[in-house]
Amino acid sequence: DAGVIQSPRHEVTEMGQEVTLRCKPISGHNSLFWYRQTMMRGLELLIYFNNNVPIDDSGMPEDRFSAKMPNASFSTLKIQPSEPRDSAVYFCASGRGQDTGELFFGEGSRLTVL
């Protein structure tokens, strides 16, 4: 069975550009999480969905960030406009139930904003 699939794996863009990151969770998992990882702050939860509904977006840094989950097999994280401080690795993870601690992570999308 395929794991969590993220795209793109690497993205280099210029400040002010729109960035869209994509995620396909594992089939049958009903919770989906977006995390950001940096050396300084480690892994931080941005937002999570349960049954396609956003449950907690308190980790989203500011209005420049938005996330959608139009169906059970697809989610996007959008940054508009992007800034250099957004440079990080963004991970998508899925799991069975929002209370699960057993998350299955994708390989991440490394974003560099120049």
Add this chain to the structure above:
Amino acid sequence: EDQVTQSPEALRLQEGESSSLNCSYTVSGLRGLFWYRQDPGKGPEFLFTLYSAGEEKEKERLKATLTKKESFLHITAPKPEDSATYLCAVRMNYGGSQGNLIFGKGTKLSVKP
């Protein structure tokens, strides 16, 4: 302030040299402590779940234990393939989000042959 602190930040071992990694937490109402392994360029991979003080879990050369304030990941006779960053995460029992795992910054383990 940090609610999950891992130590040491980095650990170098010789193959076969056993040691322990520490994860201390300052949260109340723990609803689970979780260990993950992360290889370079990859996402974290789930290892263990611990729910109550005194609980232990084992997998190959790894054993995780939990007390009321900290967890240890014991590595017995490590091999070079155990080299990775080990992350712990906690879930708290509070009225806010139930889905939020709070991750520590990890311990980077290097095992030399």
